Structures are given as structure tokens and as C-alpha cells.
Amino acid sequence: MVAQNIAYLREHGPSPIAELPGRQIRPADRKADIRRFTLTVSGGTRIGGSCSTVAYLAAHDRKAVLRTFLEDNPGVIANRRFRDFQKLLSEMNREWKAPSREIRDEFFDKPDEKDADGHPQPSEQECPHCGDAVSFGEIPNHIRNGCEAFAEV
Structure with a gap:
């Protein structure tokens, strides 16, 4: 065999x-x-x-x-x-x-x-401070490096 x-x-x-x-x-x-x-x-x-x-x-x-x-x-x-x-x-x-x-x-x-529970996850989300469309999960980076609401005047 x-x-x-x-x-x-x-x-x-x-x-x-x-x-x-x-x-x-x-x-x-x-x-x-x-x-x-x-x-x-x-x-x-x-x-x-x-x-x-x-x-x-x-x-x-x-x-x-x-x-x-x-x-x-x-x-x-x-x-x-x-x-x-x-x-x-x-x-x-x-x-x-x-x-x-x-x-x-x-x-x-x-x-x-998909998120941890297997649900579809959006590719973009709206910044709650300036309204810009940001890649999903990138809000913290956006706020640190480019959010108009936090731009120095």
C-alpha cells in the first residue's frame, strides 16, 4: 500500500x-x-x-x-x-x-x-472634528498630522 x-x-x-x-x-x-x-x-x-x-x-x-x-x-x-x-x-x-x-x-x-466580530467594516470614516473622509482606523494619525480642526493658526 x-x-x-x-x-x-x-x-x-x-x-x-x-x-x-x-x-x-x-x-x-x-x-x-x-x-x-x-x-x-x-x-x-x-x-x-x-x-x-x-x-x-x-x-x-x-x-x-x-x-x-x-x-x-x-x-x-x-x-x-x-x-x-x-x-x-x-x-x-x-x-x-x-x-x-x-x-x-x-x-x-x-x-x-471585517471587524473582530466578522462584520463588514467601512473603508473610510468621517473625522468627528473636521468632517474629512479618513481611511478606517486612521483617525488618531489624522488628528496628529493633518486635521484642520487642530491646525495651528
């Missing part, structure tokens, strides 16, 4: 374990450089409900592994911010953080598009 699993992964790239010919990874598979990827939170509980595990070869690109995992486990990213996902990755192994940054826009909203 090891040879079949390796051949499958070489042909198809990172894949959910359920798609492997052997449908599981045994110790002999691990000795043959087959790895597995899933995310868990403290205490061993999987995030986003039940997550499928992705099998990959040690030589596979980490971005491809993450893409496969996120595509096969949409509950992991539902209503989550990228920062939360990265925290889980760093608890697991820091080697996954850099590749996750490279694919973030494929799966996550831009950081300023």
Missing part, C-alpha cells in the same frame, strides 16, 4: 487521506516520507468541527498542502480572521506561517474588511 500511496501523491499532489488508495497513513508510510497535516486547538480538539487530514510528501510545497487543506475544510476559515488561523499554525509548527501568508488572499478577507 505504501508504494500506491506514494504514487498517488506524486501524481495528484497533496490530497485528503480519504482519497489515498490505502485510505490511511501507516508507520511504513511515514518512513517513506509521507506526512499528514491537520489543525487542532489546545486539548487536541479539531477546529471548525471535524477536519479532514491532508497527506503529502515531504518534498511537496507547503502552500499546496495548505491550499488542499483549506479547500477540503471550509469550516476552518468560516468567520475566522487570518490572524486566528496563523496563531493555530504557529502553535503547531512555525514552518507553516510563511507559506500561509503567501496564500492568504485566496481564502481570507483582507484584514480591514
Whole structure:
């Protein structure tokens, strides 16, 4: 079964374990450089409900592994911010953080598009002192560096 699993992964790239010919990874598979990827939170509980595990070869690109995992486990990213996902990755192994940054826009909203509760966030807001339109979250900087209401006379 090891040879079949390796051949499958070489042909198809990172894949959910359920798609492997052997449908599981045994110790002999691990000795043959087959790895597995899933995310868990403290205490061993999987995030986003039940997550499928992705099998990959040690030589596979980490971005491809993450893409496969996120595509096969949409509950992991539902209503989550990228920062939360990265925290889980760093608890697991820091080697996954850099590749996750490279694919973030494929799966996550831009950081300023949602607030901490997942609600849409405006791109601009009105300065309460002078009425200028200011990028969201930039009111303090605007007041320090350009608000007409605080300009020296």
C-alpha cells in the first residue's frame, strides 16, 4: 500500500487521506516520507468541527498542502480572521506561517474588511472634528498630522 500511496501523491499532489488508495497513513508510510497535516486547538480538539487530514510528501510545497487543506475544510476559515488561523499554525509548527501568508488572499478577507466580530467594516470614516473622509482606523494619525480642526493658526 505504501508504494500506491506514494504514487498517488506524486501524481495528484497533496490530497485528503480519504482519497489515498490505502485510505490511511501507516508507520511504513511515514518512513517513506509521507506526512499528514491537520489543525487542532489546545486539548487536541479539531477546529471548525471535524477536519479532514491532508497527506503529502515531504518534498511537496507547503502552500499546496495548505491550499488542499483549506479547500477540503471550509469550516476552518468560516468567520475566522487570518490572524486566528496563523496563531493555530504557529502553535503547531512555525514552518507553516510563511507559506500561509503567501496564500492568504485566496481564502481570507483582507484584514480591514471585517471587524473582530466578522462584520463588514467601512473603508473610510468621517473625522468627528473636521468632517474629512479618513481611511478606517486612521483617525488618531489624522488628528496628529493633518486635521484642520487642530491646525495651528
